[in-house]
Amino acid sequence: MPTDPAAFSPTLWVATAILAALMIRGAWRGYRRGPLRQLAGPAALTVGQLSGWIFGGDLGHALLQGTSYPWMLRGITGVVGLACVAGLLSYALLWRLGRTPEGQDESESPVLGALVGCWTGALYFLLLVGIIASVASVYDLLARPGTSADHWTVAVRDELAATPLTRELKDWSPLPDKQRTLILQTRRLMADPEARRRLMAQPEIRALAAHPTLYQAWQDKEVRELLNNKDLGGFIEHPKVRAVLADETLQQEAERVDLTKVIERSLLAPKK
Numbered sequence: 001m002p003t004d005p006a007a008f009s010p011t012l013w014v015a016t017a018i019l020a021a022l023m024i025r026g027a028w029r030g031y032r033r034g035p036l037r038q039l040a041g042p043a044a045l046t047v048g049q050l051s052g053w054i055f056g057g058d059l060g061h062a063l064l065q066g067t068s069y070p071w072m073l074r075g076i077t078g079v080v081g082l083a084c085v086a087g088l089l090s091y092a093l094l095w096r097l098g099r100t101p102e103g104q105d106e107s108e109s110p111v112l113g114a115l116v117g118c119w120t121g122a123l124y125f126l127l128l129v130g131i132i133a134s135v136a137s138v139y140d141l142l143a144r145p146g147t148s149a150d151h152w153t154v155a156v157r158d159e160l161a162a163t164p165l166t167r168e169l170k171d172w173s174p175l176p177d178k179q180r181t182l183i184l185q186t187r188r189l190m191a192d193p194e195a196r197r198r199l200m201a202q203p204e205i206r207a208l209a210a211h212p213t214l215y216q217a218w219q220d221k222e223v224r225e226l227l228n229n230k231d232l233g234g235f236i237e238h239p240k241v242r243a244v245l246a247d248e249t250l251q252q253e254a255e256r257v258d259l260t261k262v263i264e265r266s267l268l269a270p271k272k
Contacts, residue, residue, distance in 0.1 A: 009159050022124050030116050030120070031113050033098065035098070039116055041091065057078055060074040064078075071251045133157050134174045136151065139154050141184065157169060188267055211253070214247075216243075
C-alpha cells in the first residue's frame with residue numbers, strides 16, 4: 001500500500017475514513033450491546049449464505065417444479081430465498097440469546113463486545129466494497145467490446161484497486177468462472193457474424209436449434225438485427241428470446257451441453 005499520503009486518491013482517503021468510522025461505530029455498539037448481539041448481523045450473513053449455497057438450488061427446483069417460472073432461474077431464486085430466511089432466523093436467535101438481563105443497563109461483556117464490534121465494522125466495510133465491485137464487474141461484462149464501462153462503480157472500484165494490496169479487486173467478480181466466460185464469449189459472438197455461423201454449424205448446437213422455440217427466435221429478423229447491433233439488453237428483452245429463457249425442456253437440454261467449449265471452437269478462426 002502506498003506510504004506517501006500524496007499517492008492516495010480522494011477515493012482512497014474517503015474509503016479509509018469510512019472504514020475508521022464503521023470500526024468506531026461498531027466498537028461503540030458492541031460495547032453497548034455485548035458480543036452476541038454484535039455478532040448477530042455477520043453470523044446471519046454467514047449462515048444465510050452457506051444455507052442458500054448448499055441447499056438453496058435444490059430447494060428452488062423442488063418448490064417451483066411444474067410452475068411457469070423460468071427453469072434457469074429456479075436455482076438462484078431458491079438460493080436467495082433460503083439465504084434470506086435462514087439469515088433472518090439466525091439473526092433473531094442470536095439477538096434473543098444476547099439480550100441484557102432485566103434490570104441491567106450494561107451488557108455482561110462490554111470490552112469483548114467492543115472488540116467484536118470493531119471487527120464487524122471492518123467486515124461491513126469489506127461487504128460494501130464487495131457490493132461496489134460486484135456491480136462494477138457486471139457493467140464490465142455488459143460494456144460494448146473495445147470500450148470501457150461508463151459507471152461510477154467502475155471508477156470507484158478501479159481507484160480502490162490502485163494499491164498493491166487491493167489490485168486483485170479490479171478483476172474480481174461474484175459470478176462463477178463458467179458463467180462469466182459464457183457472457184464474455186457471447187459478447188464476442190455478437191461482434192463476429194462468421195463465428196455465429198460456425199456456431200450454428202456445430203453438431204451440439206444444430207441439435208438444440210431444432211427445438212421449435214429456439215428455431216423461431218433464431219429465424220426472427222429482429223432478433224438477428226439486435227445481435228448485429230450488439231444490443232444485448234434489447235436481445236434479452238425480445239419476446240422470442242424470453243420464450244427461449246422460459247422453455248424448461250430446452251434449458252435442460254442446453255444444460256447438458258458444454259456451451260463454453262462449443263462457443264470457443266466457433267470463435268477460433270479455421271486454419272487456412
